[in-house]
Amino acid sequence: MDIIDIIKPENLVYKKPDLLNDNDMHYCPGCSHGVVHKLVAEVIDEMGLTDKAVGISPVGCAVFIYNYIDIDWQEAAHGRAPALASAIKRLWPSRLVFTYQGDGDLACIGTAETIHALNRGENITIIFINNAIYGMTGGQMAPTTLMGMATATCPTGRQVELHGYPLKMTEIAAQLEGTAYVTRQSVHTVGAIRKAKRAIKKAFENSMNGAGSNLVEIVSTCSAGWKMTPVEANKWMVENMFPYYPLGDLKDKSKELNK
Numbered sequence: 001m002d003i004i005d006i007i008k009p010e011n012l013v014y015k016k017p018d019l020l021n022d023n024d025m026h027y028c029p030g031c032s033h034g035v036v037h038k039l040v041a042e043v044i045d046e047m048g049l050t051d052k053a054v055g056i057s058p059v060g061c062a063v064f065i066y067n068y069i070d071i072d073w074q075e076a077a078h079g080r081a082p083a084l085a086s087a088i089k090r091l092w093p094s095r096l097v098f099t100y101q102g103d104g105d106l107a108c109i110g111t112a113e114t115i116h117a118l119n120r121g122e123n124i125t126i127i128f129i130n131n132a133i134y135g136m137t138g139g140q141m142a143p144t145t146l147m148g149m150a151t152a153t154c155p156t157g158r159q160v161e162l163h164g165y166p167l168k169m170t171e172i173a174a175q176l177e178g179t180a181y182v183t184r185q186s187v188h189t190v191g192a193i194r195k196a197k198r199a200i201k202k203a204f205e206n207s208m209n210g211a212g213s214n215l216v217e218i219v220s221t222c223s224a225g226w227k228m229t230p231v232e233a234n235k236w237m238v239e240n241m242f243p244y245y246p247l248g249d250l251k252d253k254s255k256e257l258n259k
């Protein structure tokens with residue numbers, strides 16, 4: 001097929017989701033945020049929830065997510081997104097309410113809000129972008145920073161005596177009675193992107209069906225913060241992040257019920 005034929009509308013097999021607008025994204029090359037934004041937009045589109053979706057945006061690189069996906073958004077103070085999402089969902093149960101948060105936001109400043117919202121079984125979805133550092137503010141150490149990993153605030157690498165161990169929020173979430181679906185995904189390959197999309201869809205369905213709380217962690221790259229090229233960052237993530245943060249479902253109450 002000629003290139004001209006490929007770009008003919010009748011030959012189009014894949015397109016940008018309608019909800020993702022044409023604003024230029026501000027993310028660095030190789031950042032995972034843009035891919036996850038696309039998945040969120042696609043799932044909302046496909047589920048026909050455009051008029052019902054309310055996203056809670058974080059403080060961090062993804063603060064501007066509301067500039068890219070054309071649904072209703074509410075901006076939360078750092079770490080408070082799950083509390084705000086709980087309030088909105090309780091006041092407006094017919095809405096799809098989800099948060100979109102980085103690890104600095106979710107696993108440090110908002111640890112309490114995250115755990116309590118999940119434990120209460122709020123019918124929300126938390127999308128957790130874990131890039132193991134505070135990206136927006138210059139790459140400082142986060143609770144999720146790996147042992148030995150160098151950041152702006154631990155240039156010689158994270159040490160257990162000084163900084164403790166990397167926090168596995170998703171494993172904690174899986175232990176909480178209120179969670180319906182807890183999963184860890186990534187978006188580094190086409191296959192991984194497809195799985196991450198299915199995970200987001202399942203979480204959104206649970207949120208709409210009143211099944212309980214849902215946490216979708218996406219193990220992510222921050223090539224600028226990690227000071228790597230996009231290709232190096234993907235490789236580093238696979239080799240270093242995945243052994244500590246293994247991918248897959250940690251809890252799926254719907255399957256437990258069917259056993």
Ligand SMILES: Cc1ncc(C[n+]2csc(CCOP(=O)(O)OP(=O)(O)O)c2C)c(N)n1
Nearest residue numbers: 059060061078102103104105133134135136
């Ligand atoms: C209460 C509060 N503390 C600190 C900050 C500064 N701050 C803004 S963004 C950010 C880092 C966010 O990192 P993360 O949540 O991991 O998201 P990323 O930028 O990596 O996507 C920090 C510390 C703030 N805005 N409010």
